Amino acid sequence: MDNAQDKLKLKFGLVGKNISYSFSRGYFGDKFSNEGLPHTYVNFDLESIDKLKDIIExxxxxxxxxxTIPYKEEVIPLLDKLNKRAKKIGAVNTIKFKKGKLIGYNTDYYGFKNSLSPHLKKHHKRALILGTGGASKAIAHALKKLGIEYHYVSRIKRESANYIYSELTEDIIRSFQIIINCTPLGTFPNINECPDMxxxxxxDNHILYDLIYNPEETKFLYCGKIKGATTINGLDMLKLQAEKSWEIWNK
Structure with a gap:
């Protein structure tokens, strides 16, 4: 009987670096408890993505x-296959194990698109994406699907970025009605930090969206709120992408 029960106990987890704060472990722990599932969800805090093979074995x-950060792009060469959307995006945040193969998916796209859409109005035509990491790629893909023009902002000049922070002016900010923070600036405990713009x-025509969820209101969002902007943190996106991951694992 115990052996049969053990076979039902599946293990899921999060791969990242410095992830003790992670949303996912608490979310899935509560989900498994509430739904009476015998599964576990653990954090795999890796100094290097090369350690992933040892974890799996x-x-x-x-x-x-x-x-999660910083491995959404670095993990791709270690996978056997990418689903079509993950390949287009160029970043992976969900891995499914199927017949000994590792298949990469991106559910950040789904979470962002479905959490932003209810707030969109006709004048929301252009977006600034702050940051150029793995998370920003899913954001860009979602904006493209929503028909919203987007430009990247980076700390240093690079081919993929349209602006660096020092080039941003009030007029440029006014001309982009959606601004999305895809950087870790402002994450607890460094709550007094925010993108320099x-x-x-x-x-009050702006939407400020922060992928950060801890704290609930970052300095970035607070600065938008006092200007009358609509502000959205990353919590709904995280819940939506987590449920999408669960759906993929159980297909």
Whole structure:
């Protein structure tokens, strides 16, 4: 009987670096408890993505993984296959184990698109994406699907970025009605940090969206709120992408 029960106990987890704060472990722990599922969800805090192979080989009943900063792009060469959307995006945040193969998916796209859409109005035509990491790629893909023009902002000049922060003016900020923070600036405990941009250009026509969820209101969002902007944190996106991951693992 115990052996049969053990076979039902599946293991899921999160791969990242410095992830003790992670949303996913608490979310799935509560989900499994509330739904009476015998599964477990653990954090795999890796100094290097090269350690992933050891985790997979030494963890029994591992069924699926989420991937977070800084490995959403670095993990791709270690996978056997990418689903079509993940390939287009160029970043992976969900891995499914199927017949000994590792298949990469991106559910950040789904979470962002479905959490932003209810707030969109006709004048929301252009977006600034702050940051150029793996998360920003899913954001860009979602904006493209929504028919919203987007431009990247980076700390240093690079081919993929249209602006660096020092080039941003109030007029530029006014001309982009959606601004999305895809950087870790402002994450607990560094709650007094925020992207360096001219916040006086923000109006009540703006949406400020922060992928960060801890704290609930980052300094970035607070600066938008006092200008009358609509502000959205990353919590709904995280819940939506987590449920999408669960759906993929159970297909």
């Amino acid at each position: 030494n963890t029994s009943n591992l069924k699926g993984l989420n991937v 001219p916040y006086d250009g923000i109006t």
